[in-house]
Amino acid sequence: MGSSGFLNWWPGDTKDEIIIGAILTQNTNWRNVEKAIHNLRDSNLLSLWELSNAKITNIENAIKPSGFYRQKALRLKNIAYIICEKYDGLGNLFRKDTKELRNTLLSMNGIGMETADSIILYAAEKPSFVIDAYTKRIMSRVYGIDKKVSYETLQSFITSNIRSDIVIYKDFHAQFVELGKHFCMKEPSCSNCPVNKICRYYNNGSDGL
Ligand code: SF4
Known part of the structure; x- marks a missing residue:
């Protein structure tokens, strides 16, 4: 991050x-x-x-x-x-x-x-939020969102909770990429993860079914 x-x-x-x-x-x-x-x-x-x-x-x-x-x-x-x-x-x-x-x-x-x-x-530098594999994995682990959620459903969920702004969208995407690369890998490294306090997977041992 x-x-x-x-x-x-x-x-x-x-x-x-x-x-x-x-x-x-x-x-x-x-x-x-x-x-x-x-x-x-x-x-x-x-x-x-x-x-x-x-x-x-x-x-x-x-x-x-x-x-x-x-x-x-x-x-x-x-x-x-x-x-x-x-x-x-x-x-x-x-x-x-x-x-x-x-x-x-x-x-x-x-x-x-x-x-x-x-x-x-x-x-084009217009606001369109990017969902990638890191985003799906992290949203599933942190919030318990169904792993099979559709691209557009997850995109709507995220964009309804953040301001529609290209700087914010770029930053959020970058933060997902960084978190996915350095902490939330396939085998997650939770103890030092900066979002572990709010993470359902870390705290309850469950993610999106
Ligand atoms: S606490 Fe673990 S499972 Fe949760 S986001 Fe961080 S690395 Fe991923």
Whole structure:
């Protein structure tokens, strides 16, 4: 947990890089994504414009470390093409209001809810709360929320309890990631966990069924 206050977690120097990273990170860890991003940068492919015009084999070769590289290369090229050709760039796409933007992203092949919300929050900088595996695990252990809760139900539960604000949303997401990485792993390390006083799992030995 960030003891010094707000965290603004999402690696990526540009909006293009954030979007590319959000797709590459599906079903893999960030270390592998970093290698793929490094290769894309070396191949001059780290932009939506370049990806939309690139040969698919060049994208595949660059992103191999991220796994599922054939599927991800197709997704990247397709999404980059739609954004560049249909919307003439991110500016027009991101002018949509949050709900419309989310629906548009979800209609693109390979963009699910977590990827869409990550793109909206970190690249478009609009309030759309990101639910990831850490968030689900921690909410289940701390509050006893059903582990099988749907993405949108958990998202509504969290957003109905915090202010709709991109700084707050980014910070909460970052805090979940930090807590999940350093304390609330599969085998949790509860004794030093900063939220153990309010945690149902720690205090009652039960989590979301
Ligand atoms: S007290 Fe343990 S189970 Fe609860 S959030 Fe912390 S690490 Fe996870």
